[in-house]
Each structure stands twice: as C-alpha cells, then as structure tokens.
Amino acid sequence: MRVIFMGTPDFAVGTLEELIRAGHEVVLAVSQPDKAVGRSKALKYTPVKACAVAHGIEVYQPNRIREPEAVEYLRKYQPDIIIVEAFGQIIPKEILDIPPYGCINVHASLLPKYRGASPIQWAVIHGDKVTGVTTMRMDEGLDTGDMILKEEVAVREDETAGSLFERLSEVGAKLCVKTVEAIENGTAVYTPQDSAKATHTAKIDKELGRIDWSRPAEEIECLIRGLDPWPSAYTRLEDKILKIWKANVVGETGNAAPGCIVKVAKDTIWVQTGKGILSLLEVQLEGKKRMTTEAFLNGYPVEEGTYFKRG
Numbered sequence: 001m002r003v004i005f006m007g008t009p010d011f012a013v014g015t016l017e018e019l020i021r022a023g024h025e026v027v028l029a030v031s032q033p034d035k036a037v038g039r040s041k042a043l044k045y046t047p048v049k050a051c052a053v054a055h056g057i058e059v060y061q062p063n064r065i066r067e068p069e070a071v072e073y074l075r076k077y078q079p080d081i082i083i084v085e086a087f088g089q090i091i092p093k094e095i096l097d098i099p100p101y102g103c104i105n106v107h108a109s110l111l112p113k114y115r116g117a118s119p120i121q122w123a124v125i126h127g128d129k130v131t132g133v134t135t136m137r138m139d140e141g142l143d144t145g146d147m148i149l150k151e152e153v154a155v156r157e158d159e160t161a162g163s164l165f166e167r168l169s170e171v172g173a174k175l176c177v178k179t180v181e182a183i184e185n186g187t188a189v190y191t192p193q194d195s196a197k198a199t200h201t202a203k204i205d206k207e208l209g210r211i212d213w214s215r216p217a218e219e220i221e222c223l224i225r226g227l228d229p230w231p232s233a234y235t236r237l238e239d240k241i242l243k244i245w246k247a248n249v250v251g252e253t254g255n256a257a258p259g260c261i262v263k264v265a266k267d268t269i270w271v272q273t274g275k276g277i278l279s280l281l282e283v284q285l286e287g288k289k290r291m292t293t294e295a296f297l298n299g300y301p302v303e304e305g306t307y308f309k310r311g
Contacts, residue, residue, distance in 0.1 A: 208231070
C-alpha cells in the first residue's frame with residue numbers, strides 16, 4: 001500500500017519501521033515541527049523525522065495540519081491509507097477523507113478506556129493490571145472511531161510509564177501491520193465503541209507529580225511509577241525538591257501524621273502516608289543525580305521525625 005505516516009515521538013518509530021519492513025511504500029512522513037533544545041537552541045529532529053530521513057523518506061512538518069495548504073500537500077501523494085500514531089494534532093475531516101482505506105490510528109489503550117492524551121501513564125497511575133493497544137478507523141471525534149484490532153498487555157508490578165511505553169510500542173507496531181494487512185485483503189472487522197464505557201485522560205504536567213502524603217501509600221507508589229521518566233513525582237525536604245523514583249509499600253502503619261519520616265535505615269526512608277507507610281528506595285535531590293536512597297543518605301543525613309512537605 002501507499003502509506004502516509006503521521007507521528008512524532010519515539011513511541012511511533014517502531015510502527016514506521018515495521019511498515020517499511022513489511023514492504024509498504026511509505027511515501028511521506030508527517031511530524032510535528034522540530035524544537036529548539038539546550039542552551040544553543042539548536043533544532044532537534046523529532047524521532048519520527050530522524051527515522052524517516054534515515055530511510056530516505058520525505059518529511060513534512062506543518063505548524064498546523066488543518067491548514068488548507070497542508071491538506072493539499074498530503075492530497076497530492078494519493079495515499080491508499082494514512083497511519084496516525086501519537087502525531088500531536090487533531091486530524092481534520094478533509095484529511096480523513098483523502099485515502100480510500102481511511103486513516104488508521106494506533107492508540108495505546110484498550111478503547112474505549114483512556115481516550116485522549118497520556119493513556120500509558122494513566123494506566124500505571126491508576127494501578128491497572130491490564131492495558132494494551134487498539135487500532136481504529138479514525139473519525140472526527142477524539143479516539144471515537146470504530147475499533148479494528150486489540151491486543152492486551154499485562155502491567156507488571158514494577159512497571160513504570162517508561163517501560164510500558166517500550167512494550168506497548170512494540171505491540172502497536174506489529175498490530176498496525178496486521179491491521180493494514182486485514183484492511184488490504186478485506187478481512188478487517190470494524191467494531192463501534194461503546195461510548196457509555198468511555199473514559200478520558202488529561203495531559204500529564206509537572207503539577208501532577210506533587211505528592212500528597214495524605215493519600216494512601218499504594219496510590220502514591222503508582223503515581224511514582226506512572227510519572228517515571230517524566231515529569232517525576234516529588235516532595236520537598238526542608239527547602240529542596242526531592243524527586244522520588246522508586247518506592248515500596250510497607251505493610252505497617254503508624255500514628256504519625258502524613259509526610260512524617262518514621263524510620264531511617266541504611267538503605268531506605270519510611271514515610272507515613274494517609275494509609276500505610278511508603279519505603280523510599282531511589283531518590284534525586286534538587287541539583288543532584290538520581291541515586292539509591294542508601295547513596296543519598298551517605299551524603300545527606302535525614303532525621304526521623306522530619307516531615308516532607310508538598311513540593
């Protein structure tokens with residue numbers, strides 16, 4: 001098939017590569033504009049652009065995909081199908097109507113659950129045991145199109161958003177190729193979503209990482225994993241921000257107020273929460289590198305009875 005691929009971050013790169021490997025003719029890659037990074041403000045290719053360039057595929061980076069000139073630019077490539085994965089802009093009807101086989105989206109949840117942004121992080125934050133990937137034929141709604149294929153993925157007990165990103169990216173890449181094959185040979189089944197069961201997710205921001213110690217320990221531990229590697233869960237120790245990267249729920253509880261450091265051992269700090277105690281195993285003090293709690297305590301003594309504050 002003649003394919004236009006629309007995507008931006010690392011998560012979408014595997015799918016682009018799988019489509020190429022499967023023998024499809026990717027005639028154009030569409031990605032968000034490059035961003036300036038670092039002190040030099042040098043422009044850095046998006047991951048999808050870097051992949052496309054490496055394969056000799058033309059890249060198009062419009063500021064707004066819904067502008068008439070952008071629509072016409074895509075139309076001239078006469079694609080059989082458009083694949084969209086984590087592109088970052090809403091696709092207008094004018095583009096949805098271009099390819100005869102439609103626009104197919106690779107979405108990192110088991111729709112209709114977690115429509116919208118950041119479904120991977122929210123699956124971890126909410127403590128889900130199972131998530132997955134859904135391919136769907138796009139319509140004008142936000143992740144509301146008819147579903148084609150799904151694949152479930154078990155969420156591990158120590159899963160972080162970062163590790164789940166990697167696993168779902170691999171699953172999504174292979175599922176996309178299977179979906180395109182089914183569409184091409186006429187065996188694809190399109191199943192409407194039950195909107196009554198739909199849930200929606202918001203974008204992740206730094207404010208979400210501010211730890212509320214009055215919440216249960218299990219909930220905070222899920223938050224820590226769900227915000228790893230970005231933007232991280234954090235608290236305040238004295239006048240410094242302390243990021244928490246790894247923690248375990250301790251089966252004990254106590255009478256101290258939430259946020260109180262109830263125990264300091266060689267390699268851990270126990271913190272009272274609203275329900276249960278959280279053992280901190282990996283942290284990062286403001287201006288320092290990420291390290292084990294044992295390494296942190298060697299250079300930054302912490303006393304029992306000290307309180308963490310909201311970041």
